[in-house]
Amino acid sequence: MDQRTIDIFAWIRALGEDRGELQYAALPRLASLLASETGTLAWESRGWVERPAGGSEVMMLRVLASARPMLTCVNCLEPVAVDLAVDRTLRIVGDEASAARLDEQEPEIDVIAGSRRFDLLELIEDEAIMALPPLARHDQCEVPGRWHDEDDEPEAESSGALAALASLKKGSPGGVQ
């Protein structure tokens, strides 16, 4: 478990950069919302320090993720692929109290508390869950659509078969009797 966590402050100071791919199955809270655990989420993250003139340094973290997981269509209950995209820039502060204070003072800034045992993948999973659409549906559900396709197309074939049967019947009376 220790391998999964990093000292986020040291990582940002060192201009940390990391990326990877995660199986949905490795993200159980996300996976529980999907129609299938098969597939991966690609992610990357970058840290840097900003020094506003006259101000103290500010630690920044950017998190990107993309995936195309399957959700359950609300119309037909079959799986439907959705686009999942995360692009968040966060300010990292020393503790929860500072995060809460800054959140109150400057609500337009996304701020979270850092930690020396920061779970970056947990943050990525949180962001991915928030980026999932609340409802998913096919543009056109396949289940009712199929009926029409199969009704229309074989008509030529069946009329051909009927014609063959008809000609067989026509010919047979004389032949059998």
Ligand SMILES: [Zn+2]
């Ligand atoms: Zn559907």
